[in-house]
Amino acid sequence: MIKNITVYCSSSNHAPQAYFDCAALLGKSLAERGIGMVFGGGDVGLMGCVADAVMHHGGTVRGIIPRFLQEKEVAHYGISELHVVTTMHERKMKLTEWGDAFVILPGGFGTLDELMEIITWKHLGHHLKPIILLNCNGFWNPLLSFFDRIAEERMVGNEYTSYYSVCSTTEEVFEILEKGEPIP
Numbered sequence: 001m002i003k004n005i006t007v008y009c010s011s012s013n014h015a016p017q018a019y020f021d022c023a024a025l026l027g028k029s030l031a032e033r034g035i036g037m038v039f040g041g042g043d044v045g046l047m048g049c050v051a052d053a054v055m056h057h058g059g060t061v062r063g064i065i066p067r068f069l070q071e072k073e074v075a076h077y078g079i080s081e082l083h084v085v086t087t088m089h090e091r092k093m094k095l096t097e098w099g100d101a102f103v104i105l106p107g108g109f110g111t112l113d114e115l116m117e118i119i120t121w122k123h124l125g126h127h128l129k130p131i132i133l134l135n136c137n138g139f140w141n142p143l144l145s146f147f148d149r150i151a152e153e154r155m156v157g158n159e160y161t162s163y164y165s166v167c168s169t170t171e172e173v174f175e176i177l178e179k180g181e182p183i184p
Helices: 017-032 045-056 067-071 088-098 109-123 141-152 158-163 170-179
Strands: 004-008 036-039 061-066 081-085 101-104 131-134 165-167
Touching: 004 088, 004 109, 017 036, 017 045, 017 170, 036 045, 036 088, 045 061, 061 067, 061 088, 067 081, 081 088, 088 109, 101 109, 109 131, 109 158, 131 170, 141 158, 165 170
Parallel strands: 004 036, 004 101, 036 061, 061 081, 101 131, 131 165
Antiparallel strands: none
């Protein structure tokens, strides 16, 4: 049963509005379903937007932020719990441990790092949790094409598509979770 979802996404305040709309809808949907959110603890960009939406709709949000980011005044103090850790590695471990599934919204280098790590860990058998790319406005299409390329070049086996699911809407996220199996 999915009790908490770890959300990875952009900390940029300059992302297109469509991505903020997607983040807000995901947050609202999590709260309405009684599913807690786990995230990187920032109050900026899509991270802050999805956390605000969960809180606004009566949900629970647990954030994990390294001290150096907290000191830069990007920590979100309006959430249920904010955990301050020493390193980025500690943050990433807790994000992985505390979530029962992962939803990845559009993001930059940090989001890509987190996505690649959880896919790699799933490939290595470190976890079996669902990984869902919420493909707002086709954001992930170039990366998905690259994944196909590395499979064509035999850098990964064809089973790589079983490691994650791709959806275009928030409703599809919850349909995938209810089915309990990856949908390429």
